[in-house]
Amino acid sequence: MTVLQAVVPAIQRTPVWGGWRVWQRNRDAVLRAWKVEFGGVLVEPFILLFAMGFGLGPYIGNMGDLTYAEFIAGGVLASYAMFHATFDATYGAYLRMESHHIYEAMLFTPMEPRDIVLGEVMWGATRSVISASAVLVAATAFGLVLSPWAILAIPVAYLIGLTFASLAMVLTATATTIGAMNNFFTLFLMPMFYLSGTFFPLERLPIVAQELAWLLPLTPATSLVRGLMTGQITPWMFAWAAELFVFAVASLFLASFFMRRRLLK
Amino acid sequence: MQHSPAIRAESLFKRFGDFTAVNGIDFQIQRGECFGFLGPNGAGKTSTMRMISCVSPVSSGTLSVYDMDVRSSQRDVKKVLGVVSQADSLDPDLNVMQNLLSYGRFFNLNSDVARDRALEGLELFQLADRANAMPDHLSGGMRRRLLIARALMNEPRILVLDEPTTGLDPQARLLVWDKLNLLKSRGITMLLTTHYMDEAAHLCDRLVVIDHGEVLEEGTPAEMIRSHVGDIVFELRVSHTDKAGLIEWLNVSGIDGHIEDRADSVLVYPRNGSLSLDDLPIDGYQVTRRPGNLEDVFLRLTGRGLREG
Numbered sequence: 139m140t141v142l143q144a145v146v147p148a149i150q151r152t153p154v155w156g157g158w159r160v161w162q163r164n165r166d167a168v169l170r171a172w173k174v175e176f177g178g179v180l181v182e183p184f185i186l187l188f189a190m191g192f193g194l195g196p197y198i199g200n201m202g203d204l205t206y207a208e209f210i211a212g213g214v215l216a217s218y219a220m221f222h223a224t225f226d227a228t229y230g231a232y233l234r235m236e237s238h239h240i241y242e243a244m245l246f247t248p249m250e251p252r253d254i255v256l257g258e259v260m261w262g263a264t265r266s267v268i269s270a271s272a273v274l275v276a277a278t279a280f281g282l283v284l285s286p287w288a289i290l291a292i293p294v295a296y297l298i299g300l301t302f303a304s305l306a307m308v309l310t311a312t313a314t315t316i317g318a319m320n321n322f323f324t325l326f327l328m329p330m331f332y333l334s335g336t337f338f339p340l341e342r343l344p345i346v347a348q349e350l351a352w353l354l355p356l357t358p359a360t361s362l363v364r365g366l367m368t369g370q371i372t373p374w375m376f377a378w379a380a381e382l383f384v385f386a387v388a389s390l391f392l393a394s395f396f397m398r399r400r401l402l403k
Numbered sequence: 404m405q406h407s408p409a410i411r412a413e414s415l416f417k418r419f420g421d422f423t424a425v426n427g428i429d430f431q432i433q434r435g436e437c438f439g440f441l442g443p444n445g446a447g448k449t450s451t452m453r454m455i456s457c458v459s460p461v462s463s464g465t466l467s468v469y470d471m472d473v474r475s476s477q478r479d480v481k482k483v484l485g486v487v488s489q490a491d492s493l494d495p496d497l498n499v500m501q502n503l504l505s506y507g508r509f510f511n512l513n514s515d516v517a518r519d520r521a522l523e524g525l526e527l528f529q530l531a532d533r534a535n536a537m538p539d540h541l542s543g544g545m546r547r548r549l550l551i552a553r554a555l556m557n558e559p560r561i562l563v564l565d566e567p568t569t570g571l572d573p574q575a576r577l578l579v580w581d582k583l584n585l586l587k588s589r590g591i592t593m594l595l596t597t598h599y600m601d602e603a604a605h606l607c608d609r610l611v612v613i614d615h616g617e618v619l620e621e622g623t624p625a626e627m628i629r630s631h632v633g634d635i636v637f638e639l640r641v642s643h644t645d646k647a648g649l650i651e652w653l654n655v656s657g658i659d660g661h662i663e664d665r666a667d668s669v670l671v672y673p674r675n676g677s678l679s680l681d682d683l684p685i686d687g688y689q690v691t692r693r694p695g696n697l698e699d700v701f702l703r704l705t706g707r708g709l710r711e712g
Contacts, residue, residue: 150511159508166505167496239492245458246486247509247557248478402458403419 153256156249160257161264163240179222179269183276186214190337191280201339204368211282212364213336215273215291216298220356222269223262223299224327227306228319231258235310241401251401252394255307259390262303263296270295277367285369294366294379298359301382304389305355311396330356335364355385407470409434409561409592410455415464417450417616424450426616427464432561437583437593439603439610441701447616448596449489452565455594456486469560482510485559487550489566493538499525500534503553510557517556524552528582544575551582562586564595568602580605600697612704619704624697631703632695637671637678640689652684663702672699 149155168175191207201209234240241254270292277283309322333347334340334356340348351357358378365375410432417425425447432438440448453459454466457477466473468480494502500521507517525531528548538546547567554562567583568576583606587593597603603610604624612619612627620627628634641649649669653662660673671683672695683690 155511156509159511162508163494163497163505166501167494170496170498170501238495239490240494242458242488242490243492243494243506243553244509246456246481246484246488246554247506248481248511249509250477402460 153252156253157256157260160244160249160254161260164257164261165264176268179265180272183214183218183269183273184279187211187273187276187280187282190214191282207280208282208284208368209339209364210337211273211277211280212291212367213334213360215270215277215295215367216356216359216363217331217336218269218273219266219295219298220302220327220331220359222265223303224306224323226265227258227262227303228310228322229316231307231310232313232316232319236316245401251398254401255311255390255394255397258307258310259300259303259386259393262306263299266295266299266302267292270298283367285367287365287369287371288367291363291366294359294362297379297382297386298355298363301355301359301386301389304386304393307393308389308396311393311400330354335360355382358382406434408432409469410438410594411465411467412451413465415451415454415466416462417447417454417459418462424616425454425462428611428613428616428618430611430618430621432592432594433609434560434592435590436608437587437595437606439607440594440596440613441598441600441603441607441610441697442596442613443598443705446614448613449565450616451613452486452488452563452594452596456484456488456563457481482557483560484563485554485557485561486563487547487554487565487567489569491546491550493546493549493553495538497538498534499530499536499538499541499549502538502549503556506553507556512556520556520558521552524555527585528552529578542575544571544578547571547575547579548582551579555586559591561592561594564593566596566598568597568599576602600701604697612701614705620700627700628695628697632699633672633674634695635673635678636693636695636699637673637680637683638668638691638693639671639683640668640691643667645687649684649688656682658682661703665702670699672703 187207190210195206198206200206244254245251274283274288274291306322309318313319333343333351334354335351340351340357343351358381362375362378365371408431412428412430414427414429415425416423416427428451440451442448450459454461454473455468457473457480461474469483471480473480494505497505503521503524504514504517507520512520525534528551530545530549530552533541533545538549541549551564551567568579571579580602583593587606595606607624609621609623611621620631639649646664646669650662650664653669653671658671658678660671660678663670663672671678680690680692
């Protein structure tokens, strides 16, 4: 008890605490409509892995030691983590901010813009974990998980979520219309989805394109998850995780800065 | 012992680029009083309220809430404020009860405390039977009451209300006034902005009339009426074509008072109580003898009607 009494006030002074309050709000909102929110998230990975792995896979053959389905499972998990965090931190957050005035209400409480940004990012990462878990279950059901290391794909999905939700919040904090989100998807996320080694090994690309691909955060994310799910563990994983972390922290600060400028006029 | 004021502003400015929304105003709001900002749309009421609430940076001047500077102690200032803003910011994804609980969490309330206060608030604002309803299914008056109940979750020392009854029908409005009077009687300090004169007269102990970001007058509603309007006003309803003739008649007849041209009537403010109905050309006009009110004060001070918007 005395430990709690000492620790809780200390935690309450950190920015994480305010973010957690915002996270709770989003959790409650989603739990009211969980059937709608999570029905698709849980079903889609089965369909995708089935179609790609068993429909397309036989025409493609093996990728090194891996079947095509085994090869793409990690990339699918990483991409799902990316998409679900991004959807919520772009369209979802923009709607909460502009149409529902939820941020305005929060600002009249001790919450500050940085708390809101952090809470939205933590929530985006939570959605990544939920969708990644669904992919992991589907991959396990299809026998595509080759190593117990795969369980670490869940915390990695949280990191991927932090990274992409933070990036998305930079956009949300600076967007003047919801249409700006569309460009983010068509010009940034989808190309990254195709070019970050999800569907084919990066080595297939020209060397310049490979180097550029490594600057995009989905590439280290995909490599990390694939390595964990197939048991191909390398020390490079620390560097990949560090790259995601740097993206996440830098975007978080940028998003907080822009959000403050947007909200406190 | 003399308490420091609840809110103190000294030469407070708010600028947006070249536009000055608040142009060097001074005021002090005492603890326990209901203080009103009365002014037309665009007068600077909301800008001032937002600066007090720490959601809009002060451009220059000083502004303190319970001796805390709004520039350096935002979180502490916001802990003692309950704010009802103009925008309807109820959370559409949460039900009525969850709206209150979620708001309580932003103030770091313990969940048992939050639940007790939420139930109390729903009871007080006659929403107890709607605890599980979604906000979209509430009437405008209920939503407004819920917004006020929500602002009370942290048991604020100061309740800040930005146009609390704008857009409500008369019955819903009376209910809100009734609740606000009840809160006032419990000793909470209130700051409200309004462009309804009757609202200001009904609720405010003291008020400032502001326009173009400046304070035109400060006082109690009664003082303002006495010094700017007088006790009695004669209102002569007149058609547009007859108006000029009537005003001329009043001017030449040497009536001891101020004559004012309003859209569909002519007002006569007697300088003392000597004027009676018999002194006025009542034939053919609908003449009303009524007490002066804040609307008269406002129009005398600004020299014109409320702006559209």
